[in-house]
Amino acid sequence: MQQFTVHKIGPEIKIAGLDLSFTNASLFMVISASIIILFLFLGSKEKRIVPGKIQLIAELFYSFVAKMISDTAGSKAKPYFPFIFSLFMFVLFCNMVGMLPYSFTVTSHIIVTLIMALFIFVAVTIIGFFKHGIKYLSIFVPSGVPVVLLPLITIIEIISYLSRPVSLSVRLFANMMAGHTMLKVFGGFVVSLGILGGWLPLGFSVALTGLEILVAFLQAYVFAILTCIYLNDALNLHH
Amino acid sequence: MRSLLSFLIAIKAINTNLLAAEAGMPQLDPTYWASQAFWLILVFTILYILISKIHLPKIKNNLDDRENKIKGDLESANEFKEQSEAKLKEYDTILENAKKEVSKILLESKNILDKNIQSKKNLIEKEIEKEILKAQKEITELKKSSLSSIQKISENIASNLIENISGEKLNESSIKAAVQEISKKQVDKYL
Numbered sequence: 461m462q463q464f465t466v467h468k469i470g471p472e473i474k475i476a477g478l479d480l481s482f483t484n485a486s487l488f489m490v491i492s493a494s495i496i497i498l499f500l501f502l503g504s505k506e507k508r509i510v511p512g513k514i515q516l517i518a519e520l521f522y523s524f525v526a527k528m529i530s531d532t533a534g535s536k537a538k539p540y541f542p543f544i545f546s547l548f549m550f551v552l553f554c555n556m557v558g559m560l561p562y563s564f565t566v567t568s569h570i571i572v573t574l575i576m577a578l579f580i581f582v583a584v585t586i587i588g589f590f591k592h593g594i595k596y597l598s599i600f601v602p603s604g605v606p607v608v609l610l611p612l613i614t615i616i617e618i619i620s621y622l623s624r625p626v627s628l629s630v631r632l633f634a635n636m637m638a639g640h641t642m643l644k645v646f647g648g649f650v651v652s653l654g655i656l657g658g659w660l661p662l663g664f665s666v667a668l669t670g671l672e673i674l675v676a677f678l679q680a681y682v683f684a685i686l687t688c689i690y691l692n693d694a695l696n697l698h699h
Numbered sequence: 700m701r702s703l704l705s706f707l708i709a710i711k712a713i714n715t716n717l718l719a720a721e722a723g724m725p726q727l728d729p730t731y732w733a734s735q736a737f738w739l740i741l742v743f744t745i746l747y748i749l750i751s752k753i754h755l756p757k758i759k760n761n762l763d764d765r766e767n768k769i770k771g772d773l774e775s776a777n778e779f780k781e782q783s784e785a786k787l788k789e790y791d792t793i794l795e796n797a798k799k800e801v802s803k804i805l806l807e808s809k810n811i812l813d814k815n816i817q818s819k820k821n822l823i824e825k826e827i828e829k830e831i832l833k834a835q836k837e838i839t840e841l842k843k844s845s846l847s848s849i850q851k852i853s854e855n856i857a858s859n860l861i862e863n864i865s866g867e868k869l870n871e872s873s874i875k876a877a878v879q880e881i882s883k884k885q886v887d888k889y890l
Contacts, residue, residue, distance in 0.1 A: 464725040466735070478733040485731065486738035493746045500750065504757035509768055515761070522758045542751030550746060571732045572739050637726065 463640060464568055485572070488564045492553040500549075521549070528685055533692035540691055547576070548684035555636060555676030559669070567679075568636040570629060577629035580687050588694035599693060628686055635679045639672040854878045 468481045503518025511519060525545045529537050537544075551567055558565025566572055588596040600617040601610065646668060649661035858874050861867075 466725060466728075466731040468731075478737075479731065480734045480737045481731070482738070483731055483734055485735050486742070489738055489742040493742050496746060497749055497754075500754035500758070504754050504761060507761055507764065509765055511761075518758055519762060522755070522762065542755050543747060545755060546743070546747045546750045549750070550743060566739075568726070569735060570726050571735050575736050575739055576743075633726070 463564070463644065464637065466569075484564045485566055485569065488557060488566050489554070492550065492557050492566065495557065496549045496553050521545075525684065528681075529688050532685060532688040534696060536695040537688065537691050544684055544687055544691075547580075547687060548680055551576075551632065551683050552677060552680035555680055556673070558636065558640070559673055559676060565636050565640055567632055568640060570633045573629035573633040574625065576683075577625040580628065580690065581625040584687075584690045584694045587691070588697075591695060592697050596694070596697065599697065624690060628683065632679050632683055635675055639668070639675055643668055643672065850878060850882055853882060 466483045466485050468483055469487060470482050473480045473482065499514065500518055502514045504515070506512065506515060508515060522545070525548055526541060529541055529544055533540075554566040557563055558568065588599070600614050600621065602613060602617065605613050643665060646661045646665045650658040650665065652658075653661065854871070854875055857878055858869065858871065861869055861874070
């Protein structure tokens with residue numbers, strides 16, 4: 461579990477009684493964001509008709525996220541495209557940077573994912589009320605349900621709505637933490653079984669690394685697409 | 700299933716170090732929660748502003764430019780295609796006209812040639828007819844002359860024969876009449 465520990469880098473910064481010191485977690489947030497900025501800078505620097513490699517990848521990311529948003533939330537979600545793009549890129553790059561040995565996985569901390577999820581939850585709820593007023597509450601009352609079941613369904617809908625930030629944050633955090641823990645466990649087996657028996661867990665480690673890269677991408681995608689779905693609920697009432 | 704597995708791992712981690720989160724799951728140690736939240740919000744805000752204000756418009760521009768360029772190119776290609784088709788049509792009509800003219804010229808020259816041949820043929824035929832008529836005339840004249848000379852010869856022969864046989868001279872006019880009468884009867888057979 462040592463890989464998940466947060467420790468201070470540099471001087472202690474205290475504002476209003478809160479410890480806001482720069483930590484290794486902060487460092488890797490900055491690193492991920494810097495890589496994204498650098499990558500997008502290189503990807504949009506040249507205006508070539510036939511794109512180069514980096515430009516092609518940046519444009520692929522752009523059209524990938526744009527298609528994801530238009531597919532799930534429709535054209536009304538266009539103003540939120542930069543936010544969802546940033547979110548997807550940030551989560552993806554934090555996950556990917558975390559795959560490097562001796563690095564720190566920002567998204568493996570519940571507080572980070574929870575803040576992102578809570579922000580999305582609050583923002584989506586505000587957007588929903590802003591767009592539809594009090595009618596937004598009808599999201600809890602699905603149409604075409606028998607009257608007898610309506611109270612029960614409404615309660616379930618409210619619970620599911622309120623648990624959105626929890627499920628969104630825990631999904632990402634738990635996936636990242638479990639993956640890294642599993643890699644660590646198998647790595648430990650390689651060491652403890654030595655040169656004779658260590659080959660099998662080593663193979664597992666290699667396979668798991670591949671799997672973890674897939675999971676890193678997948679979880680970023682899931683995080684972004686669920687945000688799109690929540691946004692769709694808020695923008696286009698009654699699906 | 701993955702989340703279940705990770706959840707179990709998390710539960711186990713919590714259980715083994717109950718209330719001692721620092722040793723078990725560093726994620727549950729609240730010491731740096733405020734710091735992480737602060738830095739997350741700061742970094743993400745800067746990232747969002749940079750991406751939305753600088754990078755996405757650039758990429759969008761690039762993509763739009765490419766799309767417009769492709770659209771423009773396709774349009775001009777279509778235009779060129781239409782132009783070439785029009786030219787082809789023009790060329791076809793020109794070719795058709797030329798073919799028509801050629802056949803017309805052919806027909807005309809053939810007609811002229813036919814006329815020439817016909818007139819020459821007529822001329823030659825007329826000449827031949829004339830020659831034939833001339834020849835016929837000559838033949839009839841020759842016949843007549845030969846007839847009169849035959850009569851004379853036969854008169855002479857007859858008078859000579861009679862003189863030799865009978866020894867006396869008949870007058871020539873009676874012999875002439877007799878020969879004429881006989882030759883009229885006889886010559887008709889040969890003519």
